[in-house]
Amino acid sequence: MATTTLHHFSAKTITSPTTITQFPENPKTLILQQCKTTKDLNQVHAHLIKTRLHLNPRFTENLLESAAILIPDTTMDYALSIFRNINEPDPSAYNVMIRAFTLKKSPQEALILYQKMHENSVQPDPFTFPCTLKACSRLRALTEGEQIHAQIVKSGFGSKVNNTLIHMYANCGKIEFACKVFDGTSKSDVFAWNSMLSGYVRSECWGEVLKLFDEMRDMGVGFDEVTLISVLTACGRLANIELGEWVHEYVETNGLKGSVNLVTSVVDMYAKCGYVDKARRLFEEMDRRDVVAWSAMISGYSQARKCKEVLDVFRDMQMAKVEPNEVTLVSVLSCCAVLGALETGKWVHFYVKKKRMELTVTLGTALMDFYAKCGLMESAIEVFNTMPFKNVFSWTVLIQGLANNGQGKRALDFYALMREKSIEPNDVTFIGVLSACSHAGLVDEGRGFFVSMSRDFGIDPRTEHYGCMVDILGRAGLIAEAYQFIKTMPIQPNAVIWRTLLASCRAHENVEIGEESLKNLVRLEPMHSGDYILLSNIYASVGRLEDAMRVRNQMREKGIKKTPGCSLIELDGEIYEFFAEDSVSPHSKEVYNAAEKMIKKIKSAGYKPNAADARLDAEEDDKEASVAHHSEKLAIALGLIKTRPGTTIRISKNLRVCSDCHNATKIISKVFSREIVVRDRNRFHHFKDGSCSCNDYW
Structure with a gap:
């Protein structure tokens, strides 16, 4: 760490430490502007102690601000040692420490210090509350945030921290509380509007973002880059290309193309609206592209299922020596899973390990899904066991992966373990569980799980669950029962369900129900070549070659062409x-x-x-x-x-x-x-x- 830090300063800074003769009347000149390293700060600190100036709050608080916030290579332990030696610290000293803990991603410590401030009867000032509320926001500590809000109202500082309150309530999922604070805010304050827009974005209230922006324009409130980024995000989620193009034109007309963040948001909007070629052209025109810009382009191609293009852009990103972040890697892994691009996906996993990136639920689950879709279940399980936290999606990916790779009984073992850990399954989990029963030939178990999902978890079966049951029965040779199951379904069977039954008829050479299945498939999807080929194969398997040829001839007459096979x-x-x-x-x-x-x-x-x-x-x-x-x-x-x-x-x-x-x-x-x-x-x-x-x- 020391080597990295010293690299940023000249040799002169290291070899020629600050020489202190006499402190200026305003200590900020020396402490805040000339102290660049911990070594400089130690020298100043020693001089303050020697001259007993450390007893003067004006000097000590500047020293504290440098140690806690301004000098990058200092530790919070050093700042705390200065703070603890202040005799009766005032609100300014507390404010510095609360702000430092919040900035350095220790919001819990910030709130503890705020509590100690109250215990020591130190009255907060207007600068205390914003950082304390930010700490609540990061921790999503709604109860503490509400208590601080009450203290703000009592102290009469309400109007000065409204924007931070809006942010805190929105981040804690209480968008209606954020609205109430906003309603009491001056409508000429663009920062308040931006706080409310950001709140809607965090709560994924995309329609409300656009509605508020319309209101903002109607009232003639000037907007800025932050406003437009929120609006573009909502346009992308709602596929509102018209407003998105209006914002793009506004950016061009008003000379805002120099903002990397704003142009990246335009790229992301076009990509999410499905205009990936337009997004790519704009992306290529950018003078400077940071990791967010690259990630937006990669994510856009990924959502458009243009997986080869994702890997091409990812290679260009590596050539440009831009380090990917979690968002980039999740998109790349998703496409590696689709393409079966094992080596590229393995490289991503190696990169994650090398950079010691946190194996979050999102990243870990994407890695598991990639390995499962490449047929490497042992690697998927290894990632699963390494993840510090797992949610229902992580367990579901594992269960589905094992089922699809022919390890049905092992998939059910993991489902049992999931239930032991009190993880509640969702509807997708049961698709994996029922698929596992199908591939393992566990008919009675499948019936039991099908009943359990609604009885024990209140999950109404969807078409996919009914399809799994048809597959379970069909694979076991219970063709007639599978057919009756379809006939008595409370929802209309789709083509996939009839196709599943037709495949079972092919495996068990059941001509009669196979013919009935095709009749229903022709009604639902008349031009699907695979259905005709399945029935033709059933006829051929029982020696009815003329009927097999008749089905093939029907395809020719109807102009049905077989979908060309493609392998990667x-x-x-x-x-x-x-x-x-x-x-x-x-x-x-x-x-x-x-x-x-x-x-x-x-x-x-x-x-x-x-x-x-x-x-x-x-x-x-x-x-x-x-x-x-x-x-x-x-x-x-x-x-x-x-x-x-x-x-x-x-x-x-x-x-x-x-x-x-x-x-x-x-x-x-x-x-x-x-x-x-x-x-x-x-x-x-x-x-x-x-x-x-x-x-x-x-």
């Missing part, structure tokens, strides 16, 4: 994207050669291509080649030639894995002695030694 693989921090029969990739020749060798090798191990999974318009002679060039096979082929033997290959896919690719990947894992993790639209598949974690049910 990350290698050395770079994301490679493949589409089925991709011929435009810069690696296509190399990949196709590798894929052909891979197919040839697994054929000798028993692999037989399934022509039914070929694209619909493929000629009979081309069907085998079509299947061989599915996107995940191309991605796996690149992984085989670009990674060391024994390395785990991780793929993310936009669709459900087809039966041919599932069968092929099982054999690839055995022939090439590789673990292959595929995350498809529905779940994770962990392939190893010729078998899959889904037990061939997906």
